[in-house]
Each structure stands twice: as structure tokens, then as C-alpha cells.
Amino acid sequence: MRTIxxxxxxxxxxxxxxxxxxxxxxxxxxxxxxxxxxSVKNGDLxxxxxxRMTPGIARIVLRDLLQKRYLVSNPKLLPSGFTFFEAxxxxxxxxxxxxxxxxFDGKKRETRRWNVVxxxxxxxxxxxxxxxxxxxxxxxxxxxxxxxxxxxxxxYVLTWKEERDAKCFSDALNRLTYEANKSTTTIDNDxxxxxxxxxxxxxxxxxRPVAPDGWDRHRILAEQGIKDRDFVAAILNxxxxxxxxxxxxxxxxxxxxxYAELGEFESAANRMKHYLLLVPDAPDAKAAREKTIIWxxxxxx
Numbered sequence: 001m002r003t004i005x006x007x008x009x010x011x012x013x014x015x016x017x018x019x020x021x022x023x024x025x026x027x028x029x030x031x032x033x034x035x036x037x038x039s040v041k042n043g044d045l046x047x048x049x050x051x052r053m054t055p056g057i058a059r060i061v062l063r064d065l066l067q068k069r070y071l072v073s074n075p076k077l078l079p080s081g082f083t084f085f086e087a088x089x090x091x092x093x094x095x096x097x098x099x100x101x102x103x104f105d106g107k108k109r110e111t112r113r114w115n116v117v118x119x120x121x122x123x124x125x126x127x128x129x130x131x132x133x134x135x136x137x138x139x140x141x142x143x144x145x146x147x148x149x150x151x152x153x154x155x156y157v158l159t160w161k162e163e164r165d166a167k168c169f170s171d172a173l174n175r176l177t178y179e180a181n182k183s184t185t186t187i188d189n190d191x192x193x194x195x196x197x198x199x200x201x202x203x204x205x206x207x208r209p210v211a212p213d214g215w216d217r218h219r220i221l222a223e224q225g226i227k228d229r230d231f232v233a234a235i236l237n238x239x240x241x242x243x244x245x246x247x248x249x250x251x252x253x254x255x256x257x258x259y260a261e262l263g264e265f266e267s268a269a270n271r272m273k274h275y276l277l278l279v280p281d282a283p284d285a286k287a288a289r290e291k292t293i294i295w296x297x298x299x300x301x
């Protein structure tokens with residue numbers, strides 16, 4: 001009888017162990033699902049399309065969306081009588097995004113400054129806001145609202161009507177969060193390898209890369225972006241063009257001018273240096289070198 005009992009006990013234990021392991025696995029999977037997919041604190045790469053942007057483009061994107069398409073306040077999320085006005089004094093540096101905004105509480109109009117330090121952020125995303133029946137998309141991220149410490153500012157929500165704008169803003173924030181948390185900055189490191197490549201191309205013309213099929217599409221779209229005064233689209237296409245075909249001097253040159261026009265002087269100087277490495281004896285080389293000196297000085301200010 002005791003022997004039978006021992007056998008039954010062993011069978012129960014052997015049956016329970018896999019079930020328990022399966023239960024623990026489900027719990028771990030559930031916890032894993034709750035955890036962020038990627039985190040800058042763990043040294044992970046940013047999610048989405050963030051790495052397709054250079055830091056310079058990311059800063060331009062943030063300014064562009066705040067100036068043109070940003071909904072400073074969503075009336076459906078505000079208390080009765082409150083009004084928020086457009087962002088102003090927008091500033092995006094390596095370290096932070098900040099801007100001022102006016103609000104009216106039904107009695108008086110005041111000005112506040114909104115500030116986010118990239119190094120304090122973790123990667124975020126965007127979602128369809130549950131409190132609004134229309135398609136409004138809000139950007140979120142751990143640490144994003146670190147400065148919103150009072151009742152009034154809690155109503156200042158980053159929302160867009162278009163999902164693509166919310167996504168683009170989120171990607172730009174994640175790109176700059178990643179950059180701010182890196183131990184070193186690598187904006188000019190690519191110049192070393194590019195200089196080596198240009199010397200090789202001069203010494204061995206057969207090693208020169210050939211323009212890939214469809215490359216000219218980037219030039220056409222970049223030029224159209226300038227005509228439409230959509231400078232972000234233009235610069236993205238110039239960047240894609242020189243990445244696909246690095247022997248395109250005009251692409252480097254025009255990208256440099258656009259970066260400077262948009263206030264990204266460090267990126268402007270970097271792109272002009274690429275141009276000068278390709279065509280050091282160009283008729284406008286002297287003027288290009290002078291522009292580079294000026295831009296590098298402005299980048300330090």
C-alpha cells in the first residue's frame with residue numbers, strides 16, 4: 001500500500017513540475033510584455049525610425065513640428081475657459097528642448113516655459129488619446145513630463161491630429177535621447193573614413209562607387225522640397241542621396257546650406273567638409289572653407 005502511495009505521489013509531482021514551469025513562464029512573459037521593449041538606460045538602440053535621422057535632422061524636426069503643425073492645446077482636454085497659445089522662443093540644443101507658451105485661464109494671460117532635458121528621458125512612443133473621440137495622437141515617454149509639476153501644466157499635452165506627425169516627433173525625441181546618453185559624440189568621426197575613401201578614389205578611379213539605380217529620385221525630391229519650402233523633406237532627401245551615392249558633391253553642398261539655414265551649424269560645417277574633401281579645387285572652395293569656419297564658430301555659441 002505504501003509503495004502504491006509513493007508511486008502516486010511521484011506521478012503527481014512529475015505532473016505538477018511542468019505545469020508550474022509553464023505557469024512561471026507565462027508570468028515572466030506577462031512581465032516582459034509590461035516592460036519597455038527598449039530602454040536608453042540599458043544601452044539599447046532607439047525604437048522606430050529614430051536612427052534614420054541624424055541628430056541635426058532630429059532637432060530640425062522638433063522645431064518644425066512645434067512651429068507648423070503642433071497643437072499647443074487640445075480644447076477637448078482643457079478645463080472650461082482655459083486657452084493655450086502657440087509655442088514661441090523654441091530652442092533645441094544637444095541637451096534639451098525648451099519653448100515658451102502663453103495661456104489664458106479665463107481671467108489673465110501668463111507666459112510659462114516648457115523644458116525637457118534629453119538625458120533625463122527614456123525612450124517613448126505615441127498613442128491615440130483615449131479622452132478624445134477624434135483622432136488625436138499624444139507623445140509619451142518616461143521622464144517627458146518631468147517638469148509638469150502643477151495642475152495647470154498637466155493640461156499641456158503634446159498632441160497632433162496626424163499620426164505621422166506624432167510618430168515623427170517621437171522618433172526625433174528618441175534620437176536625441178539616445179545621443180544625449182551616449183558617452184561620446186561621433187558627428188565628425190565619419191569624416192575620417194570619408195577622407196580615406198576619397199584618397200582611395202583618387203588613387204584608384206576603378207574603386208569609385210557607381211550611382212545606384214533610382215538614386216536620382218532623391219535629387220528630384222530634394223529640389224522639389226526646396227521649391228515647396230519644405231526644408232525638412234529637402235534635407236532628408238539630400239541626406240538619403242549622399243548616403244546612396246557619396247560622390248555627389250552638390251548633395252553635400254546643398255545639405256550644408258540647408259542645415260545652416262535651419263540653424264544646425266555643426267551639421268552644416270560637417271557636410272561642407274565632405275564637399276571640400278570631394279572637390280578641394282572647386283571654384284567656390286575658398287568661399288566654402290570660409291563658411292565652414294563661420295559655422296563652426298556659431299556652433300560653439
